[in-house]
Amino acid sequence: MITPGRRILGLSVLLFAALLATYSNHFQNSFHFDDWHTVTGNPWIRNLGNLPRFFTDSRTMSVLPASQSYRPLLTASLALDYRLGGGLKALYFHASTFFWYVLLLVLMFFLFHSVMQRIEPRERNAYLALFAAGWFALHPVSVETVNYVIQRADLYVALGVVAGMVLYIRFPGARKWGLYLVPVALAGLAKLTAVMFPAILAVYIYLFEAADGPTPPVASWKKSRAWTAFRGAAPAFLLAAGNCLLTSAMTQKTFNAGGASLYRYLITQPRVTLHYFFSFFLPIGLTADTDRPAFEGFWNEDAILGVVFLAVLVGGAVYLSRRRPLRPIAFGVWWFLLALVPTAAMPLAEVENDHRMFAPFAGLVLSATWGAALLWDRFAGRLRLGRFQAATPWAAAVCLLAACAAGAYHRNEVWRTEETLWLDVVQKSPRNGRGLMNYGLTRMSKGDYQGALDYFTRAQAYTPNYSILEVNLGIAFSGLKRVAEAESHFRRALELAPADAVPKYYYARWLREQDRIPECIRYLRESLQQDPLHHDARALLMEVYAQAGNWGEFGGLAEETQRLFPGDTVAADILSWKKSR
DSSP: OOOHHHHHHHHHHHHHHHHHHHTTTTTTOOOOTTHIIIIITOGGGGOGGGHHHHTTOGGGGOSSGGGOOOOHHHHHHHHHHHHHHTSSOHHHHHHHHHHHHHHHHHHHHHHHHHHHHHHOOOTHHHHHHHHHHHHHHHOTTHHHHHHSGGGHHHHHHHHHHHHHHHHHHHOGGGGGGTGGGHHHHHHHTTOGGGGGHHHHHHHHIIIIIGGGSOOOOTTOGGGSHHHHHHHHHHHHHHHHHHHHHHHHHHSOTTOOOBOOOHHHHHHHHHHHHHHHHHHHHSOOSOOSSOOOOOOSOSOSHHHHHHHHHHHHHHHHHHHHHTSGGGHHHHHHHHHHHHHHHHHHHSOBSSSOOGGGGHHHHHHHHHHHHHHHHHHHHHHHHHHOOGGGTTTHHHHHHHHHHHHHHHHHHHHHHHTSSHHHHHHHHHHHOTTOHHHHHHHHHHHHTTTOHHHHHHHHHHHHTTOTTOHHHHHHHHHHHHHTTOHHHHHHHHHHHHHHOTTOHHHHHHHHHHHHHTTOHHHHHHHHHHHHHHOTTOHHHHHHHHHHHHHHTOHHHHHHHHHHHHHHSTTOOHHHHHHHHHHHO
């Protein structure tokens, strides 16, 4: 006789096999987008000896000053993958992310099962929990977080929050020791969005623990469910406050989230929430870089539609919270909404990103699964399916998971290379200037300077004052031997971003190609004055000094580089190059 436990184990093995098959085409996918300044171009992760510094110096997070936020655990994970792979081997980075993804899915099963059992202990809850975890596992939206190396931070946040909830629910005796806060604290060192945990925990206590006790008098507010929930989550709120203070203190002053108008960003977020909600049930039009603009004002159809939807969703969550059998649905909806708060309240460069759905969908998949089960219980008898009635929910589950797996497999193909990724962005977000520019870069990497120039020119219509675009225009014109036009774009880049070290570096690199060495040295020095940790500028300046035979300047710069980047081999490589000449 096959016991329920063995059935669940067998189905888990099948689900894991399906997951491996779905993601079998992603392990060799390349690095993308922001990976260049946090992973591939980040000298800090190349030496595991920098591990202590990750926790004391947020400049190790990125080579771009504007992106140097405090995420030490994330950077440490990248350094470990670099060490294990012996370099920038994408396989090791993807395998690492996939391992934690599988662990997250296991913990999600236990979380969902615990919540379901809290409402109505039944044998089928294990099957429902496994289906919910499988739905999340194979959902096409998860692909971006699993493929996009630097965005594993969202995975770590989801892992920390889910692990914290599992420890809190399944080990109540250990609550007094605060062990459930350990994974949450670690998640907070990967990304600040982990501060959503206390609110989610408070909602759980309110719905499932405080609600089970006797109803107190209205005047006894200290015995109310809300007070019980807040008090139970108080240690988590204190941890979140400490996480915010630590991150604020350690993040570089140069950090810039990229957002412009807070008002325009906020009035856009309800419509973005509607898009996310819709994408859970019908994940079409997924894109790595959106072209949705922030609304100019509130009085337009999209903005009003978003607010109406948000009001309905919040109202629905409140209503569902009042009925005990529906509370797992309510809990999932509140999870979805609360997990979106950190990225909805802080103006970021893009109003929406696919990877922002990752942690919120952990709640939405619980709501959808429990809701579907309740609907089946209520209406299955009216369908008159006869002998097929028992098999129908299984068939529906298999079809849904298969459709998700097919979509996820296709999205993995999109993330194969920079060219496939940005072509997809150009097709789905045609008004995205950065997307057009990045696809142009893939053309330029193949020597197609005219093709790149065409995309750069199209990008100018949407981002006319983008300094990096001007730099790339300069490089493209240079490749076409149109020197005067190239220099005009390099100089415009300098005008647009006078305090940015990057345009100066690329202009200096071009000046070296034109054999204008004194000017090259001048701009490299200015670049390093603005950003002393600009590793590429240091390497190029040392090369120029070595080429010019200026060994005095070379030696001083090499010593300084060794102090700033312990274990760095750039100076030694240049000396080896000199000896081989």
